[in-house]
Amino acid sequence: MVSASEWAAPSTRTELIENLVSGVDRYNPNNVGILEDYLYHQIRSQEYDCLANLAILKLYQFNPDLYNPDVVINILIKALTAYPFSDFNLCISLLDERPFPTNPDEPDPLPSLLPILTSLYNLLQQCRFPAFWALYRSEKAESLRDNYTVECVGFEDSIREVVIRAVTPAFKRIGTERLATYLNLSDDDLTIYIEKLGWSLENGVATVPPNPDNQIASTVVQENIQLTQLSKIITHAQVAV
Structure with missing residues (x-):
């Protein structure tokens, strides 16, 4: 892009x-x-x-x-x-x-x-x-x-x-029949186009190369809470009571 x-x-x-x-x-x-x-x-x-x-x-x-x-x-x-x-x-x-020009000799x-x-x-x-x-x-x-x-x-x-x-970014694999309708290509033209993209093709399915958007990756969120932060929370809770 x-x-x-x-x-x-x-x-x-x-x-x-x-x-x-x-x-x-x-x-x-x-x-x-x-x-x-x-x-x-x-x-x-x-x-x-x-x-x-x-x-x-x-x-x-x-x-x-x-x-x-x-x-x-x-x-x-x-x-x-x-x-x-x-x-x-x-x-x-x-x-x-604005209105389009109206010239009968040269229609817009x-x-x-x-x-x-x-x-x-x-x-x-x-x-x-x-x-x-x-x-x-x-x-x-x-x-x-x-x-x-x-x-x-x-x-x-x-x-x-x-x-x-x-x-x-949306597919990891896509059938050639479906891809053909997206690209308005068929048969040999579609195969040549897929090859130019560098995608692999097997049994009527094109494999899209891995990219950050089409890969599922688990995310681990780890929080670090210090003891001093906990003591502040407990103190505020006691004051509120």
Whole structure:
């Protein structure tokens, strides 16, 4: 999982972007094009920089004329892959409740896709992974797949990493049939994926390597009470009587 420091300042962030995100130019609308280009670099390279993307949404909030729905959708798609961090909710909080632009020549795709993206996020949050894939593969999400996630390099694998982050602390062993529904993989693809994780596989069961969260360990609590402490208790009891 990404550390908090890496989340706040990714190692892939350039000095130029660092200055835009952390300096006084953060709210300069003239820089929105640079930040948007950086977002599309993230889409193509599997990199991710939440604070830079939030800076775009903040500029849209202050300058409604800069609003670009395709950029907003791509920001939300990248935020989906960051779960369990609350990036998606942070992005949603900056969208406001202002009315969407109504241009018949250029219809805004965000109003129709936002409920789908929100539902996908909620399903991830609830660890309802088979339901997530069912919605994502459904006709309802066809526009999202065909126009957006298809351009986001490694999107599905990033979601699978989210799944693995949830499975690793919760299971010591998990059946491949169940795991296949979580990862939306089957047969050889699932076997290859399990091997890449370094998990062992035997008789249709994958063994999750031991980690602090999936191991049951007894805890012995030992208290040391000094005689002087007991004498104080007895003295207080006598006074109370």
